[in-house]
Amino acid sequence: MQKHIISADSHITEPPGTYVDRIDHKFKDIAPKMVRDDKLGDMFVIKDFERPIPMGLVAAAGKNAKELATFGVKFDEMHRGGWDPEARLADQDRDGVYAEIIYPTVGMMLCNHPDFDYKKACFDAYNLWIAEYCDHHPDRLVGMGQTAMRSVEEGIQDLRKMKEMGLKGVMMPGNPKLEDYDSAIYDPFYEAAVDMKMPLSFHILTSSADNFKARGPKINAFMSIIRGCQDIIGTFIFGGVFERFPKLKVVCVEADAGWVPHYMYRMDHAYDRHRYWLEHGTISKMPSEYFRENVYTTFQDDYVAFQVKDLVNVHRMMWANDFPHSDSTWPWSQDVLKKQTANLTEHEKELILHDNCAELYNLSV
Numbered sequence: 001m002q003k004h005i006i007s008a009d010s011h012i013t014e015p016p017g018t019y020v021d022r023i024d025h026k027f028k029d030i031a032p033k034m035v036r037d038d039k040l041g042d043m044f045v046i047k048d049f050e051r052p053i054p055m056g057l058v059a060a061a062g063k064n065a066k067e068l069a070t071f072g073v074k075f076d077e078m079h080r081g082g083w084d085p086e087a088r089l090a091d092q093d094r095d096g097v098y099a100e101i102i103y104p105t106v107g108m109m110l111c112n113h114p115d116f117d118y119k120k121a122c123f124d125a126y127n128l129w130i131a132e133y134c135d136h137h138p139d140r141l142v143g144m145g146q147t148a149m150r151s152v153e154e155g156i157q158d159l160r161k162m163k164e165m166g167l168k169g170v171m172m173p174g175n176p177k178l179e180d181y182d183s184a185i186y187d188p189f190y191e192a193a194v195d196m197k198m199p200l201s202f203h204i205l206t207s208s209a210d211n212f213k214a215r216g217p218k219i220n221a222f223m224s225i226i227r228g229c230q231d232i233i234g235t236f237i238f239g240g241v242f243e244r245f246p247k248l249k250v251v252c253v254e255a256d257a258g259w260v261p262h263y264m265y266r267m268d269h270a271y272d273r274h275r276y277w278l279e280h281g282t283i284s285k286m287p288s289e290y291f292r293e294n295v296y297t298t299f300q301d302d303y304v305a306f307q308v309k310d311l312v313n314v315h316r317m318m319w320a321n322d323f324p325h326s327d328s329t330w331p332w333s334q335d336v337l338k339k340q341t342a343n344l345t346e347h348e349k350e351l352i353l354h355d356n357c358a359e360l361y362n363l364s365v
Contacts, residue, residue, distance in 0.1 A: 001346065003354040004098035004365050005333075008298040009203075009253050009320035012133060013059050013082025014044070014106045014126070016075065022125035032106060032122060040071040044106050048115060058082075058105045061328035068326055079324040085136035092140060095321055096334040099140045099365045101357065102130065103171055103203060103253065105325070107146055111173040111206035119173070120148040123158075131165040139365055143167045144201055149176035152185055156192045168361040169199040169251070174207020174228055181232065182239020182281060190245045199296070199360055202232045203253040226255040230263060233295055237267065240281025242290040249360060250295050254322060257297040258304030261311035264288035292316065296360060300329050306340045309348060317352045318360075 016034040023031045030047045037043065043052035056070040059078035081088035082105075092098065104110075107126050113119045123146035134143040145162035147170055149155050162170055170193075179185060193200055204210060209228040214221040229252045236242060236250060267287035270278070283290070292313040298320045299305050309317065319337070322328040329336045341349050358365060 001349055001353060003350050005096060005319075005353045006357040006363070006365065007097050007100040007321040007323065008251075008296075008318035008357045009103060009300070010100035010323045011058075011082070011103050011105050011325055012130065013055075013075075013078055013324060014104065014129070015083040018106075018129045019122055019125045022128045024121045024124065027118060027121040030118070031125070032110070034075060036074065041073045042075045043071075046106075046110065046113070047118060048113065049109075053106055053109055057326040059324040060326035061322075061324040061330040063326070082324050083133070085133050085141055089137060089140060091323060091330070095323065095330045097321060097323075099142060099363065100323070101142050101144060101168070101320075101361065102134065103144050103201070104130070104146065107171070108203055108205050111146075111171075111203075112175075112208060112210070116148050116150045116177045120150055120154075123148050127158075127162060127165065127167065131167060135166065138166060139363075142361060142363065144169045144171045146171050147173075149173055149178075151178065152189050155186075155189045159189075159192055159196055159198050163196050163198060168363075169201055171201045171203055171206070171253075174202060174210065174232060180235060180239075182235045182241055186241075187244060190241065190248050194245060194247045197362060199249040199251055201251040201253050202229055204229055204255050207232065226259065229253075229255040230259075233291065234267065236294070237287045237290045238271075238280045238283070240283050242294045243281070243283045243285075246294070248294060251318075251360075252295055252297045254298060254300070254320070254327075256302045256305065257299045257312070257317060258302050258308060260291070260297060260305075261308050264291050264312070267291070296356070300327065301336060303340045306344060306352075309344065309352075314348055314351055315356055318357045319352050 019031040032046045035045050042055045045052045054071045056073045081091035110122050127145045130143040134141040145167040147158035204225045207228040212221045214224050271287050296316045298318045300320050300322045321330050321333045323330040
């Protein structure tokens with residue numbers, strides 16, 4: 001492929017000082033901090049969280065599957081590119097990736113923190129850190145900011161600050177403080193997002209539905225991690241948000257895409273057959289039409305997604321490597337892509353691996 005490959009979903013590994021060095025002084029003593037346990041390794045301790053966040057899987061890219069473990073990893077043993085922007089370029093080159101859309105790691109878990117004031121302080125600190133990190137190589141490191149969504153007005157202010165800091169989009173918490181995202185109270189926020197060209201991203205594991213609980217063996221819970229994103233997409237579509245804001249762009253991050261054709265079909269069936277007795281917002285088109293136009297999906301190791309490209313909008317599909325997390329395709333991304341994109345034309349490859357992401361975030365790479 002002649003064009004540079006862009007990963008639409010990669011991550012950083014928050015270094016120990018991410019929050020404590022930048023957070024509002026009122027929260028400094030309770031800011032998320034890294035602690036070391038001789039047996040369990042390094043972990044982030046967060047106020048009001050029952051368990052600390054272990055580092056074992058957050059930077060396990062490239063490890064053999066038999067080596068994956070939740071605990072027992074120290075910060076200085078992890079990929080340096082997770083916090084060092086210079087080392088990150090070497091990681092990108094090794095994987096055949098030129099640029100990455102970058103999301104947090106600990107910040108994902110903070111999305112579900114019950115204290116919105118605390119969450120706001122943490123996200124403000126993170127935004128400062130990620131802006132500093134990406135500023136070293138803004139053409140290759142593309143940061144997403146975070147907002148706590150305590151209020152509509154504050155959310156708009158956060159968008160404006162992120163834009164000024166050079167961040168290209170916003171990672172939303174799965175649940176806002178007030179009502180839900182289909183409420184008309186959020187219309188000014190969506191209008192601002194459209195005007196500022198700041199796409200809204202909803203990542204897996206960032207909503208209350210992402211509790212990793214499922215019946216049966218523990219591995220069965222892994223199958224449920226896309227459900228929270230599906231619920232959010234349905235809320236936007238059936239709630240009439242895209243009807244009111246047809247230019248609003250929402251990104252469904254790391255939830256795969258092979259399921260999308262059936263989900264769109266199922267939405268259309270629900271609306272066609274059951275809309276007269278099931279409550280929903282005002283929409284003038286079939287649900288699948290909003291999905292095709294307004295929703296982008298990112299995926300890494302998803303063979304099925306490439307096979308069903310003709311059943312979805314190929315202009316809304318974006319590949320990612322998820323570096324440096326345990327589900328990452330790094331450093332084997334080129335081998336994975338060679339196999340999984342064998343049925344695609346060169347134009348389709350360019351769309352999924354470069355064009356769609358570059359257009360969405362207005363990148364010139």
